[in-house]
Amino acid sequence: MINIPKDFEEYTRILMGEDLYRTLIKGLKQEDSPTTIRINPFKRCAVNMDLVSNNVPWCKDGYYLKERPTFTFDPLFHAGSYYVQEASSMFIDHIIRQYIHYPVTALDLCAAPGGKSTCAQSAFPIGSTLIANEPITKRAQILSENILKFGHSQIAVTNNFPKDFKKTKLLFDIIIADVPCSGEGMFRKDPKAISSWSKENVKKCCQLQRSIIKDIWDNLKPGGFLIYSTCTFNSLENEENVAWIIKELGAKLLPIHTEKEWNITGSLIGNPLNGADSTAQQFPVYRFLPGKTLGEGLFICLLQKTQPEPNTLPSNNISLLQKDYFRKALKPLKLLAYGVNEPEEKGKHKIPHISQALMKDADNSLYPTIDVSYHTAIAYLRGEAITLSHDIPHGIILLTYKNQPLGYAKNIGNRANNLYPQEWRIRSTYVPKEPNIIL
Numbered sequence: 001m002i003n004i005p006k007d008f009e010e011y012t013r014i015l016m017g018e019d020l021y022r023t024l025i026k027g028l029k030q031e032d033s034p035t036t037i038r039i040n041p042f043k044r045c046a047v048n049m050d051l052v053s054n055n056v057p058w059c060k061d062g063y064y065l066k067e068r069p070t071f072t073f074d075p076l077f078h079a080g081s082y083y084v085q086e087a088s089s090m091f092i093d094h095i096i097r098q099y100i101h102y103p104v105t106a107l108d109l110c111a112a113p114g115g116k117s118t119c120a121q122s123a124f125p126i127g128s129t130l131i132a133n134e135p136i137t138k139r140a141q142i143l144s145e146n147i148l149k150f151g152h153s154q155i156a157v158t159n160n161f162p163k164d165f166k167k168t169k170l171l172f173d174i175i176i177a178d179v180p181c182s183g184e185g186m187f188r189k190d191p192k193a194i195s196s197w198s199k200e201n202v203k204k205c206c207q208l209q210r211s212i213i214k215d216i217w218d219n220l221k222p223g224g225f226l227i228y229s230t231c232t233f234n235s236l237e238n239e240e241n242v243a244w245i246i247k248e249l250g251a252k253l254l255p256i257h258t259e260k261e262w263n264i265t266g267s268l269i270g271n272p273l274n275g276a277d278s279t280a281q282q283f284p285v286y287r288f289l290p291g292k293t294l295g296e297g298l299f300i301c302l303l304q305k306t307q308p309e310p311n312t313l314p315s316n317n318i319s320l321l322q323k324d325y326f327r328k329a330l331k332p333l334k335l336l337a338y339g340v341n342e343p344e345e346k347g348k349h350k351i352p353h354i355s356q357a358l359m360k361d362a363d364n365s366l367y368p369t370i371d372v373s374y375h376t377a378i379a380y381l382r383g384e385a386i387t388l389s390h391d392i393p394h395g396i397i398l399l400t401y402k403n404q405p406l407g408y409a410k411n412i413g414n415r416a417n418n419l420y421p422q423e424w425r426i427r428s429t430y431v432p433k434e435p436n437i438i439l
């Protein structure tokens with residue numbers, strides 16, 4: 001049972017009104033939050049419909065599951081065939097499909113662990129390029145792992161703070177800023193979100209969010225889009241920050257089409273730029289409240305940069321330019337991953353990088369491919385040496401499960417040495433008797 005902070009209760013009751021506040025608290029106190037997955041459209045898989053209770057209505061590849069399987073023991077989860085992401089966050093798919101109709105150069109500024117990046121790249125038109133960035137190094141490693149598994153070669157992973165992008169001189173068509181926040185929307189999922197909540201922290205987050213947007217603003221093309229989101233409910237980090245962006249940086253809000261039955265909540269303070277009499281319709285922002293909408297807490301909106309006037313500055317659509325040009329532009333940044341890495345020389349041998357196995361357009365005919373059983377796949381993902389049948393050639397082999405690449409092993413005859421990255425391995429020694437059939 002969660003213990004709602006008193007100050008939060010007092011403030012949110014006034015912000016939302018009694019009825020909405022009660023609905024929210026009831027939602028936050030529900031033990032189980034819905035489990036949702038998003039299929040990776042680049043890996044050609046289909047969900048097992050027996051597990052599905054419903055589609056996520058605002059995301060083409062999103063599904064609500066009837067119960068929560070143990071994803072860790074599904075090799076296809078490690079192959080990046082699907083991503084476990086709570087439903088509200090998938091709304092970014094709907095925004096992109098409504099407004100983006102040509103290939104874009106995009107930046108996901110606060111991207112770890114990679115849910116919105118992978119969702120966005122699935123929705124962007126073909127030919128789009130994305131930089132998924134995360135300043136906190138440990139989190140950037142996790143982002144890098146998830147992006148590699150997602151397997152789209154037009155996503156670069158960087159580990160930088162927003163102001164570092166100035167040196168690249170890149171202009172983005174779209175910037176996603178899913179900013180760090182006070183995390184009120186995480187109260188149900190993460191007890192730490194409750195213990196670290198305070199009024200002071202809300203104010204601190206609000207200031208940090210403004211500085212993040214200010215630091216990246218020059219890298220947004222005039223006329224370009226900013227998707228601003230938080231997973232918190234208060235208006236300081238949400239409506240008031242959006243009003244600040246509009247007024248101080250020069251932007252306008254764009255409406256997003258929604259259906260009534262999605263139960264999305266609009267602005268809770270009308271239009272903060274027009275005073276108390278204004279209506280929520282005049283300030284199109286979208287709040288997902290547990291208990292009302294089927295998902296976790298989220299605030300999201302779409303802004304368009306209006307200052308300076310669009311088309312007064314040269315633009316650069318990287319997706320139309322050479323990959324080499326893009327690499328050069330990324331030079332001032334700490335690049336963690338981008339496409340397929342070169343093999344590593346080890347003595348007389350070349351060991352292929354895991355990215356070679358996972359990228360959707362990599363040449364997988366370079367090494368013999370062996371499709372392994374469920375138990376062999378799990379043993380491999382746990383980092384164990386595996387035994388293969390005698391007719392399998394010696395040397396590097398690509399292991400697949402249900403035809404989805406997992407990674408490489410080196411077959412030396414009596415066993416195959418495991419080349420799966422150490423830090424990605426399944427730590428648990430438990431192995432279920434029956435595989436989960438999620439796809």
Ligand SMILES: C[S@@+](CC[C@H](N)C(=O)[O-])C[C@H]1O[C@@H](n2cnc3c(N)ncnc32)[C@H](O)[C@@H]1O
Binds near residue numbers: 114135139178179
């Ligand atoms: C809400 S989380 C992002 C979740 C992610 N977009 C997803 O959907 O998987 C916010 C991220 O911002 C990162 N962050 C923290 N300080 C930051 C800063 N100064 N600038 C940019 N990002 C920051 C956090 O480490 C965290 O990973």
